[in-house]
Amino acid sequence: MLRLTDKKSVREAAGYLSGVLVLLLVWHVIALWLNNPVLLPSPWKAIAEVVRMFLHPAFYREWLYTILRGLAGFAIALMLALCIGLASASWRPAWFLFSPLLGAVRSTPVISFILLALIWFGSENVPVFIAILTMLPLISFGIIDGIRNTDGELLEMANSFRVSRWNVIRHIYVPSLLPFLFNGMSNAMGFGWRAVIIGEVLSQPFRGIGSRMRDAQNYLNVPELIGWTLVAILTGYLFETLVRRAEKSLMRWKSVAS
Template identity: 25%
Template sequence: MNYKEVLKKVGAALLALTFWEIAALLIHQRILLVTPVAVARRLCTIWRVEGFARAIWFSFYHIAGGFLLGLILGCMLAYLAAKHPVVETLLWPWMATIKSVPVASFVVICLIWLSARNLSVFISFLIVIPIIYQNVLEGLRAENREMQEVATVFQLPWRKRFRYIELPKLRPFLLSACRVTTGMAWKAGIAAEIIGVPNGSIGKMLYTAKIYLDTDDLLAWTVIIVVISVVAEKVFLAGLSRLLNPCSRFMEDTDAGY
């Protein structure tokens, strides 16, 4: 990203904050909407609230865990479906249902089966798995005849075929799916926490702020959620991108091995 794009995004963010400030001043009701300046002040002190770090760790641990479970199982199921069409047929009604049912319905139903403490893990998992599954399945079915011919000429073993052909082919599909699902996992996970209200979670903090009509805290916690979600997405995608980009070493390894 060059500096011009950065300046454009900073300008857009400042413009949005300006509209927010004007709206809050016009409404002039702190219960309905506070100014971004008030939220910024609260962000400077909210870390002193009892259980602040524990709440962030609790939510991050559970939502990230659900996301990773959905990522791993989605990739495994997509691989099986690509190899065996009957698996895709059997999975179709499940994936279609998971994609169609509202998150709130899942949360209410899952509260019957699970404790509130583990709810965000399962809800994040459910949101992630169908998108990962569908994207990885499409990536596995995408043809790359030139690379397959190179692999045949060099007689690459299956491990190197997977590393240098299948992974780069999957890269845009998997990165696109993860880019979408990281944010969705956080939104769904926090929504589950607000409904289930597990102790020591960000969802409990948001629910408490809503009960006491503490709009400063409500918006401050919302900003914290956005920041954590964005940072987690950037870090995870950077690592995944490096993992799925071994092409630069392809000729080097083939020359050394053959």
């Protein structure tokens, strides 16, 4: 017999699958109604285009360039966020300094930063710069919230029993921080990939998903454009899922270790 968690997973999978099938059906009906493959191809033609792309070696070079740009932006944003977040959560002047900056960056439309970056940098660096700016506030505020939501009673108890600073950080601050950090990283992955690809579309670097999307648009190749769009969606979902899985694995490991 299926366990309760297995049944829940099956129901969730069935729900997602039903949603995808409904979306494909609506798409197919609209494509039949328009009867113009140049304007909107059928979903089956778009899926066939994705399969064709996956079978072509050049596809993986384009995909790899976008992935490397996104991961580079994520790594830099994470390092900066750790410095900014830890400083802002533990030192009030740092909070007053960085909070307005992070809020402004988070509220500014991505297109504004892209247009500025096109003036400041070469086309190859624009997507990485945009990834950093998009991901930095999300991860930073996650770190700040995690530290500020640390249980005050646990800190008082640790202080009363003269627990070492290292053990306080390891056993109190880190467990409080991790869920917020992973949530911030997951959101950053979701928004960051979109920003990277938008940056590629507008800056036209040598390789990348966004560059190929722009080429497809220039040549009115709608099936290829939709195919690259599906690849972009898959990329964001893949890395967001990896972060969530890493969080679950780490939490499971910590519970076993403790």
